[in-house]
Amino acid sequence: MPRSPPAADSYQQGCIKMTLENADLWKSFHRVGTEMIITKHGRRMFPHCSVSLSGLQPFANYVIMVDMVSADSFKYKWKKEQWEVAGKAEPQPPCRTYMHPDSPAPGSHWMKQPLSFLRMKLTNNTLDQHGHIILHSMHRYYPMFHVTQADSPYTVCWAPFQTFSFPETTFTSVTAYQNPRITKLKIDHNPFAKGFREGGTHSHSKRCRSNRSPPPKRAAPDRKTCNSPPGLQRMPLTSQSVELERDQASTQQPLKGGDLSALAVERDPSESLHTEPLELQEYDYSCEEQMVPASVPYQPYRSVEYTRYPLSSNDFDVHPPSHSLAAAENNAQQHGYRHHPRHHGHAADWSQYPLFSYSCW
DNA sequence: TCCTCTAACACTTTTGAATCGC
DNA sequence: AGCGATTCAAAAGTGTTAGAGG
16 A cells, blocks of 8 residues: 655644544433442443544554543532532542553554454552552542544653543442442443343342352353253342333432423532533533644643642532532633643652553453 | 441353364 | 464452451
8 A cells, every 4th residue: 555645734733623422422421420330459440431433544553542530529418319529539549541452553453444452450458569440439520532643652751732521421439339329320231241131130139148158269160050941040120120110210309390400500519419410411412522722732641731720719619519520621821721821840840740651351 | 217338149251271183 | 483362370450348457
């Protein structure tokens, strides 16, 4: 294939576009209030982050990274079928960035097919040695994607960044699911949860923990026995479905006839939250592509920058936390933190906050 | 008492080495 | 010998839930 020189004019840095691939799935979770399980050993996200890129220079190398940004400065609790503010957020855990395993790769590679961050894992273990992204449970985050032109992960820190984020990817980190509607959605969409969907949970309910034998070594799966026909040994989840419908009815009850906009006005944010539906009122999802023009290099250690800027001060005292992401975005743009020039000279800052991932599979 | 976290569980999907056939 | 397709065991990953602990 003849190799022609890249058309530099057509692929300026500012023309990079990122599109959230599974946006519909994210939105369906977002409407209910996305929850992400975090575990000591690391848990994958579901829905996972999958994006497509355009506008890159085909022959220039890029490094693609993701980190998690605090959506607000609150800690939450699940009470009476809804999320409520439970106080101020915990101090920021160690900031980690997940680098896409294909990095660095030429722009043509990134634009060829969607990028999946399936293997990225979230943990609540601040001493984690596996490079998973560390989060606090019961806090709200959203993934922030960084695209930088660099030939090697080691030169990333000298290259300009472009950052992208998608409001519908905001989630609450939990160690166990709180909202049964989220569980239902996950089971419906996540193939790994099939076992529970098709009757695994039923057997769970019958299981008596106290009678369990001492921790048995995980037996090697026997396909001959594992592949028993569906329906022979498994029971349908009828009871769970009924429960769920009841739950849905009860969780929707506080919405007073489902008038979300009315609720958004009436509800006192300091008392309780139905954050996700409210946020949906604010974002125009007709535009799937979220581009954050960054003509000036962006400092990727947003956690540091976020705390430096008054995102969590007066604004959050006035505005409902449910609006915090939008507020943070607006606030950030007002304060210009996305365009914050990199402090090349501040070695101390750099050494404190790891630039890339320890977590490149 | 309430809330959060952990670990074990049964199951499915994914991965990768071994094998086979061309 | 080399390559692609197939097979299959092991590993990875899932949500649920009882109990521990703060």
